Amino acid sequence: MISRPTPLIVLRVVLVVVAAILGASVLPRPGGATADLVLLVVVAGALMRGAMTGALLGLAAGWVVDLVPPGGSPLGAAALSYAAAGALAGLTRRFGTWSALLPVLATALAALVIQGTRLLVAAASGELLDWSRAGWSVLLTVAVGTLVLPLLLMLERAMVRRRWG
Amino acid sequence: MDNHRHGRLLATLVALTVVTVGVDLSHPGLADPVRSGAAAVFGPLESLVSPADSARVSQLTHERDALQLDQQQRRLEASDTRALGDLLASSSAQGRRLVPARVVGFTPPGTPSGTRRVTIDAGARDGITKDLTVINAGGLVGRVVSVGPWTADVMVIGDKDLTVGVRVGTRGVLGSLSPRAPAPLAPRADGQLSLALVQQGQVQAGDRLTTLGSVGDRPFVPGIPVGTVVSVDPQHGQLGRTAAVAPSVDPSTIDIVGVILTGPRDTARTSDSPKPT
Numbered sequence: 001m002i003s004r005p006t007p008l009i010v011l012r013v014v015l016v017v018v019a020a021i022l023g024a025s026v027l028p029r030p031g032g033a034t035a036d037l038v039l040l041v042v043v044a045g046a047l048m049r050g051a052m053t054g055a056l057l058g059l060a061a062g063w064v065v066d067l068v069p070p071g072g073s074p075l076g077a078a079a080l081s082y083a084a085a086g087a088l089a090g091l092t093r094r095f096g097t098w099s100a101l102l103p104v105l106a107t108a109l110a111a112l113v114i115q116g117t118r119l120l121v122a123a124a125s126g127e128l129l130d131w132s133r134a135g136w137s138v139l140l141t142v143a144v145g146t147l148v149l150p151l152l153l154m155l156e157r158a159m160v161r162r163r164w165g
Numbered sequence: 166m167d168n169h170r171h172g173r174l175l176a177t178l179v180a181l182t183v184v185t186v187g188v189d190l191s192h193p194g195l196a197d198p199v200r201s202g203a204a205a206v207f208g209p210l211e212s213l214v215s216p217a218d219s220a221r222v223s224q225l226t227h228e229r230d231a232l233q234l235d236q237q238q239r240r241l242e243a244s245d246t247r248a249l250g251d252l253l254a255s256s257s258a259q260g261r262r263l264v265p266a267r268v269v270g271f272t273p274p275g276t277p278s279g280t281r282r283v284t285i286d287a288g289a290r291d292g293i294t295k296d297l298t299v300i301n302a303g304g305l306v307g308r309v310v311s312v313g314p315w316t317a318d319v320m321v322i323g324d325k326d327l328t329v330g331v332r333v334g335t336r337g338v339l340g341s342l343s344p345r346a347p348a349p350l351a352p353r354a355d356g357q358l359s360l361a362l363v364q365q366g367q368v369q370a371g372d373r374l375t376t377l378g379s380v381g382d383r384p385f386v387p388g389i390p391v392g393t394v395v396s397v398d399p400q401h402g403q404l405g406r407t408a409a410v411a412p413s414v415d416p417s418t419i420d421i422v423g424v425i426l427t428g429p430r431d432t433a434r435t436s437d438s439p440k441p442t
Contacts, residue, residue, distance in 0.1 A: 017207075056174065059182065068203065068211070069200075075196045075199065075200070080182055
């Protein structure tokens with residue numbers, strides 16, 4: 001992975017950037033909550049390759065999320081939370097048997113980590129805790145994930161089969 | 166091996182990210198170049214993707230500005246209401262009828278020194294007449310000297326022509342308060358007034374002054390706090406004891422004041438005699 005970026009890695013980066021820009025601008029926001037498309041890309045990568053890849057991909061994706069305007073504060077907090085979510089998603093692969101439900105479970109856990117970190121940061125800075133927004137974000141991410149994650153996994157497997165990643 | 170290299174890379178990047186978080190938390194402005202660089206890259210992409218809806222944007226901007234203005238108004242109104250509440254709750258206002266008013270003008274700096282007057286926005290049509298006491302939540306502000314239909318001029322404590330009869334301390338020693346220190350003494354410090362005791366009374370630093378009152382309660386009603394004695398002057402040849410007084414009202418910050426409405430007495434006082442035991 002360090003020697004030369006494979007097409008799969010490039011594809012992941014492009015997907016993360018596109019997902020971040022879409023998430024910051026166009027996605028509908030019922031009650032302030034959005035479906036986290038960036039997280040889905042991270043979870044797909046983590047489920048295919050394991051916790052280490054998931055953590056690295058999450059770190060990079062979190063940096064992109066922090067930098068795409070308006071960005072998060074403090075700078076880098078999203079990177080750490082996405083890294084933790086990616087690592088957790090990768091660990092579910094190791095400790096669970098592969099079934100149709102595992103991606104959904106991994107998405108749910110990762111989304112809980114992200115929203116939990118956001119609530120922690122809000123509590124630490126003394127703001128009001130928006131539980132409903134966090135809950136709806138998790139639900140929307142899981143709902144969109146049941147549709148989108150199989151597609152992402154199929155894409156990853158196709159790239160691996162063609163020896164592009 | 167691959168995992169090992171990845172592990173070291175991950176650890177390094179996580180450490181760098183933690184340092185960035187720490188830097189951003191402690192010095193919030195430092196990360197701005199990074200953010201503006203990212204904005205230069207991602208901003209155009211975002212504006213490309215978002216549908217242009219300028220009518221809605223301008224409508225929202227108008228609403229936001231109107232709400233900000235409204236909020237400022239309410240803040241001013243809230244502070245006025247608080248000031249009025251303080252005035253009506255103060256001890257000087259108890260049992261008296263007040264016309265609340267606001268200071269709308271003051272003597273410009275170019276006038277001859279010693280003149281200190283303000284204009285308030287209550288006048289003859291509000292029931293104000295000449296020579297009424299003006300107070301605020303802190304104590305005595307001054308007396309009304311001239312009245313127009315909707316505004317009135319108040320001579321504020323500290324004006325060279327304003328002399329107030331006072332009672333000093335718990336024993337109520339009589340004295341008179343004016344801005345000018347008597348001849349052998351140096352002029353008073355900025356903002357301080359000069360107390361001259363009538364006859365040889367005793368006064369010490371920390372004694373509180375209240376108005377003595379005047380005939381028919383014009384121009385001063387009795388019992389209004391005026392100030393506190395700061396220091397007693399040593400005998401340098403002045404007649405009687407004198408002291409420096411700090412007024413309880415800061416003339417430069419008066420805003421909401423109340424004019425005490427008093428009139429001549431029209432009921433005869435009943436005579437009294439001790440009851441047989």
